[in-house]
Amino acid sequence: xxxxxxxxxxxxxxxxxxxxxxxxxxxxxxxxxxxxxxxxxxxxxxxxxxxxxxxxxxxxxxxxxxxxxxxxxxxxxxxxxxxxxxxxxxxxxxxxxxxxxxxxxxxxxxxxxxxxxxxxxxxxxxxxxxxxxxxxxxxx
Amino acid sequence: xxxxxxxxxxxxxxxxxxxxxxxxxxxxxxxxxxxxxxxxxxxxxxxxxxxxxxxxxxxxxxxxxxxxxxxxxxxxxxxxxxxxxxxxxxxxxxxxxxxxxxxxxxxxxxxxxxxxxxxxxxxxxxxxxxxxxxxxxxxxxxxxxxxxxxxxxxxxxxxxxxxxxxxxxxxxxxxxxxxxxxxxxxxxxxxxxxxxxxxxxxxxxxxxxxxxxxxxxxxxxxxxxxxxxxxxxxxxxxxxxxxxxxxxxxxxxxxxxxxxxxxxxxxxxxxxxxxxxxxxxxxxxxxxxxxxxxxxxxxxxxxx
Numbered sequence: 001x002x003x004x005x006x007x008x009x010x011x012x013x014x015x016x017x018x019x020x021x022x023x024x025x026x027x028x029x030x031x032x033x034x035x036x037x038x039x040x041x042x043x044x045x046x047x048x049x050x051x052x053x054x055x056x057x058x059x060x061x062x063x064x065x066x067x068x069x070x071x072x073x074x075x076x077x078x079x080x081x082x083x084x085x086x087x088x089x090x091x092x093x094x095x096x097x098x099x100x101x102x103x104x105x106x107x108x109x110x111x112x113x114x115x116x117x118x119x120x121x122x123x124x125x126x127x128x129x130x131x132x133x134x135x136x137x138x139x140x
Numbered sequence: 141x142x143x144x145x146x147x148x149x150x151x152x153x154x155x156x157x158x159x160x161x162x163x164x165x166x167x168x169x170x171x172x173x174x175x176x177x178x179x180x181x182x183x184x185x186x187x188x189x190x191x192x193x194x195x196x197x198x199x200x201x202x203x204x205x206x207x208x209x210x211x212x213x214x215x216x217x218x219x220x221x222x223x224x225x226x227x228x229x230x231x232x233x234x235x236x237x238x239x240x241x242x243x244x245x246x247x248x249x250x251x252x253x254x255x256x257x258x259x260x261x262x263x264x265x266x267x268x269x270x271x272x273x274x275x276x277x278x279x280x281x282x283x284x285x286x287x288x289x290x291x292x293x294x295x296x297x298x299x300x301x302x303x304x305x306x307x308x309x310x311x312x313x314x315x316x317x318x319x320x321x322x323x324x325x326x327x328x329x330x331x332x333x334x335x336x337x338x339x340x341x342x343x344x345x346x347x348x349x350x351x352x353x354x355x356x357x358x359x360x361x362x363x364x365x366x367x368x369x370x371x372x373x374x375x376x377x378x379x380x381x382x383x384x385x386x387x388x389x390x391x392x393x394x395x396x397x398x399x400x401x402x403x404x405x406x407x408x409x410x411x412x413x414x415x416x417x418x419x420x421x422x423x424x425x426x427x428x429x430x431x432x433x434x435x436x437x438x439x440x441x442x443x444x
Contacts, residue, residue, distance in 0.1 A: 038294025040276070059273050062265060063378035092288050092305020093234070093312055094272055100338075102373050103265050105251045107338040110331060112324065113312060114305055121335035127373065131272045133209075133234070134312055139245075 032058035035070030037088055042096040042111065042129060044084035046075025048118045054088075055080045060130045063102045084126045088116040094131040097139050102127045104139065190243035191408055194415040195337075198330050198426055202242035204437045209235045211440035212311040216287070219307035223286045230287075234275040234308075250404050251372035251394075258391035262383030263372050326429030329422060337414035341407060342367075344414075350406040357397035363390050368398070 037043035037056050046052030046069050053069035053076035061067070064081035075083070089096045089111040100106040100122050109122045113134070119126065132139035200208065213235045220230045248265060252258045257266055276284065281292035289297050289306030296304070303310035313320075341347050351367045358365055365371040371394050377387045398404055419426055 036294070039290030039296060040288060040294070058276075060270060062381070065375065065378050090290075092290075092309025101251065101369050102378050103248065103251070103263055105248045105372050106369060107335050109335075110327060112327065113309060115324075120331065121338075133205075133271075 032056050033067070033070070037090060039090050041090050042131075043088040043090065044069075044080055044098075044126065045086045045088070046073065046078060046083065048085045050086050050088055050116050052085070053078075057129070060128075062104065062128050064127060064129075081127060082125055084119060085123060086116065086118045087111045089113060091131070093134070095134055097130050097132050098122045098126050099128045099130070100125050104128050104130050191246040191249070193246065193408070193412050194419055195330060195334055198326075198419075198430055198433075200433060200437070204433070205242065207437055208440045212314075215311040215314055216307045219303070219310055220286055223301060223307070225283060225286055229279075229283050232275060232278055233287075234271050250398075250407055251368055252391050253395060253398060253404055255392065255395045255399075258395040259388060262387035262391040263374075263377050264381070264383050264387075323429075323432055326425070326432060329425055329429065333415060333418045333422065333426075336418055337411055340414040340418075341411040344410050347407050347410050350401060350403050353401040354397050354403045357401055358393060361393040361397070363393055368394065368403070 032041060033056065035054065035056065037054055041056040041058050043050075043054045043056045044064075045054045052074035053071045054073075055067050055069050057067075065079070067080040069075045069078050069080060069083070084098075087096065087098060087109075092113050095113060096111040097104075097108045098111065098119060099108045105128075107121050109117070109119050110132070111117055130139040213233060216233060217227075217230055221227075247253070252261075252263055260266070279287065285291050285297050285299070285306070286302060287306045288308055289302050289304060291297055297306070303313075305313070354368060355366055358371070363371070365374075371390060374387075374390075377383065383391070
């Protein structure tokens with residue numbers, strides 16, 4: 001093996017290792033804002049029917065302005081605020097309430113536990129979201 | 141005298157003529173279906189008293205919620221104990237809904253409305269405990285796997301003795317005496333009526349007149365917005381978690397203008413009128429949904 005080829009092989013091995021390590025750590029950490037829709041998260045999707053790029057949130061957000069759709073699907077890199085078409089709630093107990101206005105104000109769409117829906121009133125008009133108890137439905 | 145004239149007069153009376161003007165008395169607003177007059181709360185009333193809207197009849201009251209909540213809590217404890225968690229490991233559980241929270245559920249419907257909240261927090265919601273975050277952070281990964289059915293890597297548990305959604309998910313499913321799909325259909329209908337009434341109110345001339353009066357009042361104080369939600373949603377406020385000086389000053393002027401122009405009584409009465417109208421258009425379906433809620437409550441009461 002020539003020095004160049006050895007170097008190339010070493011580099012390939014390094015790249016492969018880092019891919020494996022990165023891949024392993026991203027599945028094991030289950031962090032919010034990582035583009036994977038995991039348990040206990042509200043995921044907002046760029047397109048209807050849970051299609052396109054998504055952003056995953058574990059905790060309430062009083063304004064979506066800082067967030068963008070993640071990954072490589074349709075809408076990736078676009079702002080989440082006023083741009084989501086559908087939502088998935090992966091919490092088994094709390095209802096996710098998506099509001100038309102910032103700071104949990106104005107009308108809202110509810111996403112019940114372990115369900116998905118196309119957004120109605122807040123379709124492309126999603127500004128904030130909170131988690132709500134079911135019985136009775138109170139949020140925060 | 142038409143409803144619109146009534147409101148115009150109320151709004152004109154309430155306009156700040158020279159400096160501070162007393163808040164208007166109760167504003168009578170004709171409901172859009174013409175069926176009756178809705179008596180709005182006085183602009184001077186404490187927002188803490190809690191606004192009620194006609195659609196509230198199709199949601200659980202605080203007392204009903206407590207009945208369902210305590211039944212669900214008992215089921216969670218039984219389920220978690222059966223899966224090996226002792227009492228200390230089960231605590232805390234996120235059943236913290238209280239009467240005050242139910243009474244306050246519309247407090248931010250028209251954005252900030254309380255002068256003290258405006259002065260302290262601007263358009264930002266006052267800080268409150270994130271009960272859900274507290275619940276997650278108080279438990280180990282193994283406890284959460286039993287309670288919510290999710291492992292530390294975010295995947296659904298592979299333990300086949302844990303129900304979907306964990307003990308919390310199972311408890312809320314068990315509370316549904318009716319089929320899940322009937323309940324969802326009822327929730328969707330309530331949500332649709334709520335949204336339709338909100339948008340109908342935003343297009344109603346009585347509300348538009350009230351917005352114009354509010355907007356003129358704000359302009360007098362040096363702030364330029366066409367409608368209250370434009371002030372709430374000003375992107376300058378939402379780059380940080382707490383209000384800055386500009387936001388506080390704007391919110392204080394906003395609440396003062398809402399009060400002096402009698403905005404919220406007009407807006408909420410018009411919205412209530414449209415809710416009543418749209419409820420009447422789907423009365424049979426909504427009655428059936430309310431009956432499902434009543435069944436849930438009575439099943440939970442007898443279960444204890």
